[in-house]
Amino acid sequence: MTNSQPNMGKADGVAFSSSANGADPAAAAFASIYWEGFNAEPEFGRIAQSLYERLQRHGRLVFPAILSDEEVVSLRAFTVEGLECNNALTEPAVAEQLCEAGFHGITYELTSEVPVSIQDGIEFRLFTVSAYKGKAGVCLDQGHAVIYKGPWKHTVDDDGHTYQRGIRTAVCEKTFNLLMSAPYQGQFIPVRCYVEPALDKSGFFDCNTPSVRDPKVTKGLVPIAGSAEESCCADGTSCC
Structure with a gap:
């Protein structure tokens, strides 16, 4: 052109x-x-x-x-x-x-x-x-996780989040949706929480402390971690 x-x-x-x-x-x-x-x-x-x-x-x-x-x-x-x-x-x-x-x-x-x-x-x-464009915004925790498919042992996104191959990595609702869209689409397996809360009932997700998502959270057997008082996103700004 x-x-x-x-x-x-x-x-x-x-x-x-x-x-x-x-x-x-x-x-x-x-x-x-x-x-x-x-x-x-x-x-x-x-x-x-x-x-x-x-x-x-x-x-x-x-x-x-x-x-x-x-x-x-x-x-x-x-x-x-x-x-x-x-x-x-x-x-x-x-x-x-x-x-x-x-x-x-x-x-x-x-x-x-x-x-x-x-x-x-x-x-x-x-x-x-x-x-x-689209990574800015508040990070809310709905209990989601993603599994990086490989072939690399691990990969890192533009916010510094590391995704280990085959590991359930906890992500916020915003990052979850980004990873299911272009240009990342097809590289991650989505793992949704069985009993995810509504967005207006979700706590804030601390993007500064990436962690492995416990399968019990996905199955609704233990509460989703995180609260508005403890999160880096508690001020309403994006921590990503």
Whole structure:
């Protein structure tokens, strides 16, 4: 997908400009944004935050990115497949800045196996990067757990929660729903509590102390642990 203006992309079929700082946020809530201006912007962190604010709660950001395998001191601008590259971040730096902006589920897809450019020994490759919004919010405990299927021994999400293969990991209602959705869908086995309380009757879940969920909780034989007084989410903010 190309566009004559490097700063422009598509948001639900509507032209989107990363520099439209004066836009009404209520009028700019999109389910998805496809952004083409990544390599034309020197301040990606600020732009990522702006894009995050313009997405709906479970929205997705997708953009093509030319990334370097080493830090770039001086970049000689070039164009690849209609994408102008005036600025390049390293491969890990993109995910780091997206996480800082609040995104989760960040995924890289390699578009070109060979470098699209080599400058002073630094290789540049073309990726498609996607990131999701929706992990913010209060964490409520309904007795849910998930079992990570593998094949890795364990995996860690963007909030630092570790999921051991084959182990019932206790999660809050919000995280449970996220893990059942893209891009995590199919990687976890859901384990719902047989007698889960209504949301308005649920205690807060302490995301700072991940633990194994006792099967007796799932079967309703012992109470769901956690209370509004003890949880890190007791102030009504997200601890994730």
